[in-house]
Every structure is written in structure tokens, then in C-alpha cells.
Amino acid sequence: MNVIGRIVSMPSLPEALKGLGELAYNLWWSWSPEAQHLFEQINPSQWKRFRANPVRALLEAEPERLTALAENAGYVGAVEATLARFHRYLQSRPQKPPRIAYFSMEYGFHESLPIYSGGLGILAGDHIKAASDLGLDLTAVGMFYHEGYFRQQLTPEGQQHEIYEDLRPEELPLVVVSKDGKPLKVGVEFPGRTVYVMAYKAQVGTIPVYLMSTNLPENRPEDRALTARLYAPGQEIRIEQEMILGIGGVRLLRALGLAPEVWHMNEGHAAFLGLERMREMVAAGSSFGEALEATSAGALFTTHTPVPAGHDSFPLDLVERYLDGWWNKLGISKEEFIALGREEKSYGPVFSMSNLALHTSRAAGGVSALHGEVSREMFKHLWKGLEPEEVPIGHITNGIHTFSFLHPEMHALYERSFPKTWAEQLHDPSQWTVERLEESELWHIRNKLRAHLVEEVRARLFEQRRRNGDLPASLRAAEKVLDPTVLTIGFARRFATYKRAILMFTDPDRLVSILNGPLPVQFVFAGKAHPKDEPGKEFIKKLAEKIKGLGLEDKMILLEDYDIGLARTLVQGVDVWLNTPRRPMEASGTSGMKAALNGALNFSVLDGWWAEAFNTTNGWAIGDGRTYATEEAQDYADAQSFYDTLQYKIIPLFYARGAVGTPSGWLAMVRDSIRTCGPTYSAQRMVDEYHRKFYTPLAQRSAHLLEKNAAALKEVADWKKQVQSAWDNVKVWVEAPSTTINQPLQLRAFVQAYGVPTKTLRVELVVRRNSGDLEVVALQHAGQENDALLYTGSYHPARPGSYEYGVRVVATHPELSSPREVTFVKWAGAVVEEPVKV
Numbered sequence: 001m002n003v004i005g006r007i008v009s010m011p012s013l014p015e016a017l018k019g020l021g022e023l024a025y026n027l028w029w030s031w032s033p034e035a036q037h038l039f040e041q042i043n044p045s046q047w048k049r050f051r052a053n054p055v056r057a058l059l060e061a062e063p064e065r066l067t068a069l070a071e072n073a074g075y076v077g078a079v080e081a082t083l084a085r086f087h088r089y090l091q092s093r094p095q096k097p098p099r100i101a102y103f104s105m106e107y108g109f110h111e112s113l114p115i116y117s118g119g120l121g122i123l124a125g126d127h128i129k130a131a132s133d134l135g136l137d138l139t140a141v142g143m144f145y146h147e148g149y150f151r152q153q154l155t156p157e158g159q160q161h162e163i164y165e166d167l168r169p170e171e172l173p174l175v176v177v178s179k180d181g182k183p184l185k186v187g188v189e190f191p192g193r194t195v196y197v198m199a200y201k202a203q204v205g206t207i208p209v210y211l212m213s214t215n216l217p218e219n220r221p222e223d224r225a226l227t228a229r230l231y232a233p234g235q236e237i238r239i240e241q242e243m244i245l246g247i248g249g250v251r252l253l254r255a256l257g258l259a260p261e262v263w264h265m266n267e268g269h270a271a272f273l274g275l276e277r278m279r280e281m282v283a284a285g286s287s288f289g290e291a292l293e294a295t296s297a298g299a300l301f302t303t304h305t306p307v308p309a310g311h312d313s314f315p316l317d318l319v320e321r322y323l324d325g326w327w328n329k330l331g332i333s334k335e336e337f338i339a340l341g342r343e344e345k346s347y348g349p350v351f352s353m354s355n356l357a358l359h360t361s362r363a364a365g366g367v368s369a370l371h372g373e374v375s376r377e378m379f380k381h382l383w384k385g386l387e388p389e390e391v392p393i394g395h396i397t398n399g400i401h402t403f404s405f406l407h408p409e410m411h412a413l414y415e416r417s418f419p420k421t422w423a424e425q426l427h428d429p430s431q432w433t434v435e436r437l438e439e440s441e442l443w444h445i446r447n448k449l450r451a452h453l454v455e456e457v458r459a460r461l462f463e464q465r466r467r468n469g470d471l472p473a474s475l476r477a478a479e480k481v482l483d484p485t486v487l488t489i490g491f492a493r494r495f496a497t498y499k500r501a502i503l504m505f506t507d508p509d510r511l512v513s514i515l516n517g518p519l520p521v522q523f524v525f526a527g528k529a530h531p532k533d534e535p536g537k538e539f540i541k542k543l544a545e546k547i548k549g550l551g552l553e554d555k556m557i558l559l560e561d562y563d564i565g566l567a568r569t570l571v572q573g574v575d576v577w578l579n580t581p582r583r584p585m586e587a588s589g590t591s592g593m594k595a596a597l598n599g600a601l602n603f604s605v606l607d608g609w610w611a612e613a614f615n616t617t618n619g620w621a622i623g624d625g626r627t628y629a630t631e632e633a634q635d636y637a638d639a640q641s642f643y644d645t646l647q648y649k650i651i652p653l654f655y656a657r658g659a660v661g662t663p664s665g666w667l668a669m670v671r672d673s674i675r676t677c678g679p680t681y682s683a684q685r686m687v688d689e690y691h692r693k694f695y696t697p698l699a700q701r702s703a704h705l706l707e708k709n710a711a712a713l714k715e716v717a718d719w720k721k722q723v724q725s726a727w728d729n730v731k732v733w734v735e736a737p738s739t740t741i742n743q744p745l746q747l748r749a750f751v752q753a754y755g756v757p758t759k760t761l762r763v764e765l766v767v768r769r770n771s772g773d774l775e776v777v778a779l780q781h782a783g784q785e786n787d788a789l790l791y792t793g794s795y796h797p798a799r800p801g802s803y804e805y806g807v808r809v810v811a812t813h814p815e816l817s818s819p820r821e822v823t824f825v826k827w828a829g830a831v832v833e834e835p836v837k838v
Contacts, residue, residue, distance in 0.1 A: 008170040011061050014070035019083035024054040025173050027204045028089065030110040031129060031403040033411075034082050041075065042066070052565065053112035056171050093135035093206045096691070098699030100138040101260035102127065103249055103270035105241075106149075106230055107142050107211075109204060111565040113172055114148040115211070117230055117530070118494045119590060120304050122564065123367075124266050125204075126401035126590075127690075130683035132205025133401075136691060139258060141249040141270075143241070144169065144200050144211035147228045152528045154560040156468050158544025162531050164229065169213075174200040177210060179255070185216070186251040188243055191321055195223045195240075197248045210256075212248055233532050239314050239322055242353065246272025250280075261699040264300045264690075265361070268312055268353035271341075274299060274360030279329045288331045289717025290710065292360070298702035300694050301357040301364040303393075306374040306587050307498070313343060313350040358382055358393075362701065363694050366395040367588040370611045374584050385808060385825025387766065389774055396693065397609055398588040399686035402426050402678075405594040407572040409445045413437065427685030432678050434671040442670065443662045446575070446599050451484035453573025457524055458482070460559050460566075481554055482522050487654045489603070490574035490595070492526040492562055495536040498585040501527070502539060505546045506639035514643065515555050519651045522555045523578075524570060526562040571595040576650060579604035580622060580642070582634060596677035599670050603650065605638060609681060618673040620645050705815070716815045719760065723811045723824050726755030732763070732809045732828045744796040749779055749807050749828065750788040762810045763791040770802040779807075 013021055020038065029035035039054040040047045042061050050056040069075045104124040108116030116122060124142075131138045146169070150162035169176075177184045177199040187194040196216050202209040214226045226232075226240050250273050253260065265271055274295050281291035305311060316338060327337035341356035342349055358364055358379060366372040372395030376388050383391050403411070403423075414422065417436040425431050462478040470478075482488070493499055504511055515521060525543060529536030540558075547556045559566065571577065577595035579586070579602070586608035593609065596602060602619035604610040614621050623641045628634035658664050679685060705712050729752075736747035749763050765777040779791035797803060811824035 006168070006170070008059070011058055011063065011066060013058075014066055016070040016076045017066060017079060019079050020054075020058065023083065023086060024058055025175065025203060026086070027109050027113075027129075027173055027202060028086055028132075029054055031401060032082070032086075033408045034078070035086070038075070038079060038082060042069065051112040051114075052110070053172065055173050056112070059171060090206060093132065095137035095206070096135050097137055098261040098695055099259065100131075100136060100262045100264060100695055101249075101253060101258070102131075102138055102140045102264045102266065103245060103273060104140070104142050104266035105245060105269040107140070107202075107209065108564055109202070111563045113202070114151075114167070114563065115143070115145050115230060116564075117149045118528075119588075120267060123304075123398055123588075123590060126399070126404065126683040127266070127687060128204050128207050128209060129401040129404060130399070130687040132207045133684060134687055134691070135206065136687070136695075138207055139253065139260065140204075140207060140209040141245070141252065142209060142211050143227050143230075143245060144174070144213045145227055145230045146213065146215050149230045150528075150531060152561045153467070154464065154540070154544070154558065156465075156470070156544075158541040158558065160529055160537050160540055169200050174202055174211070177201050177252075177256070184252070184255055186248055186255055188248045188251070190223075190240065190243070191324070193220075193223075195219055195226065195244070197244055197252065199252055210249075210252055212244060212252060214244065231530070235314055235318060238312065239318060242269050242312070243272055243322065246270045246274075247276045249273060250276040254280075260298075261702055262298050262300065262695050264302070264695075265357050266302050267304050268301070268357045271301070271353045271357035271360065274356065275323075275326060275330070278360070279326070282329065282331050286710065286713065287717060288336075289721060290713035291330070293713050293716050294702070294705060296360050296362045297705050298698050299361040299363070300690075300698060301354075301361040302367065302396075303354060303357075303364065303371075303375055304367055304587050306366075306371055306378070306585055308378060311352060311354040313341075313345075313352045316342075316349055316351055319351040354379070355382065363698055364393045365694070366393065368397045368608050368612060369395055370584050370607065371395060371587040374587075383825075385810075385827060387768070387774055390776075394693070396686060396689050397612060397681070398590050398593075399427075399681045399683040400590050400593045400597065401683045402597060405568055405571060405597060407449055407598055409448060410572075410598050413441065413445060426682040427679050427688060429675070429679045432675050434675040437671055437674070439662050439664065439667050440660065442599065442667055446670075447485070449573045449598065450488055450575065453488065453524070453569055454482045454484040456569050456573075457557055457559065461557060464560055477554070481557055482524075483520065486520045486522050487576070487651060488574050489521065489523045489576040489578050490525075490570045490600075491523065491578045491580075492567060492570050493579070493589075493591060495527045495529040495539050496533065497535045497539060498582045500580045500582055500635065500638075501525070502542050502546060503580045503635060503639055504642055505543075505550075506635060507643065508546070508550055510643050512550055512552070514647050514651075515552060517647075517651075519655045520555075521646070521651055522557075524557050524559065524574065526559040526566055526570065528562050567591065567594070571600065572598045574600050575654065576601050576603050579607075579610065580638065581605050581607050582631065583607040583623070583625065590681075593677060593681040596673045596681070599674065601650075601666075601669055601673055602677075603645065613677055613681065615672075615676060617669060618676045619669070620649060712815055716813055719757065719813050723756050723760070726753070727811070727824055727826070729754055730756060730809060730826050732807065732826055734807045734828045734831055736831050738831045744794045745805065746794045747779075747792070747807070748782075749791040749793075749809075750785065751791065751809050752788050753809070756811060758789060760811050760813055761789070762812055764808055764810060765793055765795055765805060766808060767795060767797075767803050767805045769797075770804075 023029055023035050039057045042057045106116045106121030108122035108125040128140050146167050147164040148167050150164050153161045183198045185196050185198050187196050196218050197212045199210045199212045215224045277295045278291040327334045340359045341351040343352035343355050366375040375393045376391040380388050380391050418433050419431055422431040458479050465474050465478050544558055571594040577592045577600050583605050589608040592602045605622045606625040623638045653666050656663055731752040734749050763779045767775045779793035782790045782792045807828040809826050
């Protein structure tokens, strides 16, 4: 048939079941097991095939089945109770100011909406869910990829094949965004043409999420495909996608009549939104400097990768072609425009989206404490004159949406054991009264979850082998792999080489001896490699090859098609969650948080979140966090740590059973893991921290500038321009001893700053202890000597040690929230022993 269209007909629900239609179109069901169970009962045999999608379940429902359910008093009662709970949830979440716009290239809400590739998207999905739980006034913007992210199939040799499937929006919990009865559309200008963009809305609790699509008949075929696949290969399509997200996203919000006070860029993919916001202001009469101040005052940038190669950048000629004329729209030169994102690489200059995001944001952060350190070091070149720890990039450690990943059995146990206020105050440690978790009950549930995991692994492996044409004996063996009573370790994540999925095979003989030892242990692996990541794909093949070559196919299982659904089963069912990144390349990692929430123990390199969470009694560390001369040395040391800890600590503790058959020592660690990880690494804590640390201050700062109107913006912009033009003429020198021993340091600093407003100058003594600790002390203005400003001060270390010091002059405007926001910094040269003659 020559298909020219599609017809969609939703069933006419019996009156008693009308509430199902309302529930299906709000992703609140994705963290409500009761709601999901209602939809599963419509067609239990097909629920997994539908990817647990309520809309699809309703579309495929037989009228007779719906009639039978409507006559089932128990089912109708459950619908009414769930709907009432849903309405109470919505009504109890008033929208807290400020108004926030959250932009992300991907969102991982549920496996039925596969528009995510991994941790970044799932983190974004959890951020939105927690924002709903906390009642924030947030609107999210992203993309609808009508071919989604790929489904993975693995050959027996571990070769990854990517399968793309058309996602039909009418079969998903999405509605077309309309205005005046027609789909709302905005345009984004590309070279020689305008590409039109429409949007679907996904409602996530109280939060609307607008997912843009170019799959419109008025666009040419190649433009319709721009939003087909997440992270489509090629720099040209990548810059087009990011223009749609950033520029198109702002225009979509404006078309909806929305005026956010805070703009949150989740990674640099969305950085073009700053250009569009500045264009709006310049078109309304502001200068570029004023527009830059106003735009950055309310913008936040979160970076997620500690690897320079992970930050998007484009060749300058590509940027000049796609953004041709934007410098005119902003009232600046092409060179000034390029400077907003310019980054010098070993092979030449590029346009960095992260640099653009940092230049157009007043706040920025990484996603763990260690990642914050790495990011400050990575981007210190943008703040010349500052020490790395002074670079204004902070961090908020990631968290997970508790109820999206907590197994219902564990949830019920917590409800029985924790205070009644626990579910509403997840980030309050006092609510996690783990001492009330009864040992035998906790162990009973953990055994059930492991057994459920083994059952799921067998079913998936059987299907995997059946599809690959395995012999009947292999299919029968799949139904018997793993033992539901044995210590089970999980390793599942994106297969990037730095995650070192094959680290445990460094010494194959030792690994085999451990696995074949008197106390059994078994592993489950899963994960995808990016379609263009050939080394990552090779790692999957190597893993499959090593498992087979060592004869461990009954103790080490590699599953295909890792997604949120499989991840949920794994983190709920394993006893130990393994993570082996090469430190410090794991920005945060959140899968281990999900495992801890369900009573599994983490066994990880001290990187990302685990570097903060590990306390020696809530899990185990691989290595000790030191730096090695080579990657080979680090890999070898970490592998030995892995073997020793697994063999001598983890396995014996798991099998050390008391008189009643429960491993008391193990469960004591489980309790401590739940206590320390549950509240601290919840998305509720994370988003509350964003609200307090970033959203509210940014909105207040932006409102302050707007209240003072254009005069304040003009004042700051003019000041920056004035200082920039005169800064090269600033001179600073110091009169002080080069070395002091057991005496306070007394110094005098002299500054010549012709053309720079002297009221905006700060002169600082910067002291660094040999341990690395930094201290900054402001010197006092003490008048003038000849034609130089004089600053004086003294310093005596608070504790013994060896120190180095320097003196610098910094220009800072009182309208800026931090003196570190601009890089007007100049350091004094060598110390002058005698008074300076001017």
C-alpha cells in the first residue's frame, strides 16, 4: 500500500474508567506503580511489548476487555483511588517562583519514550520529575526524535547492531502544541532557507515539557530528518540540531507567551539560546553590552563532561556560514561574535558551545565536587589571572528521582519503617531511620529482588539467543543461567573506553580462580556504545570474547538493549553495583545511587559521586584516588584492588551468615548505604539545591537589574568597555620582603590605573600554602604617593607551614554579584625590597 496518512482512534472508555485517559497523558504514572499496574491489567500479555506505555495499552484495548474491567468493582475502585491520589499530587504543588526554562538535548522519563541515550538524559528526566515534586515553576524544552535512540542487538560475538524504529507521537503520551486550533510553528533560519519547527507537549506531573520536531511537510526531506535521531552523526546536522534547540526553543516559548526569569542550559547543546535572547534585546533597542549583561544575569550552565573532547565545538567556517549575519543582528563585529565561543585547539581555533554558554551565563556548575574541580581547571583559560579554585564554576552533585527507581517492595518497607513525612522530605537525613529496618525482612526482600532479576535475565537471554539462531541446547541453557541465591554483581552503563568494562579481565587467571572458588559469584553486564564510537563497540566485543574464552558463560551474562527498563531491574536486583571509570573521567554517575537506594552496595573507583559518598562502611572503593604516571599503571593498580577487595572482603562478608541465616555484617553495610545515599543523592535534594543556590539568586539578580532599568545595564556595559580599553595600561608593583621567617608580612602595593574608575579597583594579597590551600586578603587603600594609588596590609599565617604569595589588582563593579565574573586581573611582578621611587 502507498501510505499517505494515518488514522488514530482512541477507545471510548466506559464512564467508570474515564480517569485512565487523564492518567495516560501525564508521565506521573512513570513513578506510580499503582497507575502502571492499572494499565498493565488491560492487556498483561502485551504490556512489555508496549514498553509499558499506557497510551498504547489504551489504543490496543479490546472493547470487551474495557467493559469487563468497568464491571470489576475492585478495578474501578483502584482507578478512583489512583486518580484521587494524582489530583491531590497536582493540587499540593503550587508553582514556586522564579519562572525557569530548562533546556536539554535529551530527556529520559521512561523506556516508552526513547529520546535519551544515557546518563545526561535520565538526569534531565529526574530533574523535571523532582521539580514537579517540589512545585517549581519550570518549563522544559527539548527535542522529539521520531526515530528515537537506537535499540541494540548483539551477535553471539558481541557485535553491536543499531536498530531504529519510527516513534509514532500519537501512540505516546504526547499532545500537539496548538494555537488558535492549529499546530504552533516557529521558524529557524539556516543558510538559504527557513526550517519550521512544531512541538509536542509531554506533561510530567506539574511540569510541561515541549519537544520540538522539524518533521513537517513544509520542510524539505533532509530538514524533516533533522530531528529524526538523537546525536545524529556529522557536524553540520549537529549545529542544525543545536540551533533548533537553542534558537527555536526560545522562539517557541515566546510564541507560547512565556517569559522565564531563569534560563538553565543542561550542557552546551543549548547555548545558542543566549544568542537569541540577546538578539531580542538588541532588536528592542539595547546595545550588545547591555543585552549581554541582561542575558547572562539570569542564565545558568551545567556541564556534564570532564573530557575536553566531550564538549561540542564547530569549525569557524561552519559557524560563519550557519550564523552569517548574527553579528550584525547583535551590533558587533564578526570577530567579537566569534570570540564568544572561540577556543584555541592544537589544530587551530574552533567555536566551543561550552565557551559560549559560559560567556552568556552568570552561573555555572559541574555535577559532582570532583567534576567541579576538573571543570575549573578545564576552563581556567577563560578567567586569566585567577587561580583554578577561584574560577566561578561551582557544582551540585547529581541525584536520582527516588520513586522512579525504588522497587515497590522496598518502597513499602520504607513506608513501614520511616516517618510518615518521609516521602515528602526525601532529602532530610533524619527521615531515613534505617535502624528500624528489620534485618530478616530486609534480607527477605533483597532475595526476592535478586530472584526477579535472575528470572528477567533468563527471559532476555533466551530471546537474545533465539533471535541469533542458537541451537536448542543453548536456548535450554539460557533458562538456567545464574543462581537466585548467589552473590550477584551488576555492571551496566554506556560503553565508552574510559569506563573500562574489561578492567576485571586484566589478570584472567585470578578472575577465574575467584569465580570458581568455594563461594560463588556471578555478573550481569549491559550497555550500549554510541553508533560512531568504534572503540566502545570493540569493548563490547572484547567483553563477549573474554567471557566465552574463559568458559564463564554461565556466570557472566551480557545482555543487549540496555534502557531505563533494564536499568531499573538491574539496580533493584543486584547485590553489588560495580563501576570502574578511569579517574577523574566520570563526571558524576547516577546508576550507583539507584542501586544503593534499593539495598545494593557500591564497589567503585573513587570518582564522580562515589568520591563524595564513600565512607568505608557503606560500600567499597577500587583504588585510593591517587594519580598515576600512566594509564597502564593506573589500570594495573585498580585491577589488583578490584581482585583483592572482591576476594577478601566482599565475597566472605556476603556469605557470613548468622544463626538465623542472615548476613548481619552485610546488612549493616546495606543500612548504612541507604542512610548515607538515600537522602543525599535524591533528585529532590539536587533540585532544591539548584533552587536555593542558583535559580532564586539568579532571578533576584536579574530582577534587580531590570528594576534599575536600562540605566543599570548601560552602566555595567559602559564600565566593562571602559575598563577593557584601558586595562593594558594598568601597572601594579609591590614593596615587601621576598621572604619572611616567623614575622608577619608587611607590604605596600602601588597601582597606576589611568582610564579605569578607581572606585572599582581591588588590590588583593593571594597566599597559597604548600598543601595547596588558597587564601585571598584584600589590601586597604591608603591614599596616594605621587601618581600611584597606595594599598597596604599585613599577613600572618594562621597555622605553621610554608607559603607563597602574590599581589594582584582586580577591577570589579558593584552591580556584579561576584568579582570573579570578569577577567580584569593583573598580577604584580617581582617583589621590590626598597621603597619605590615614582
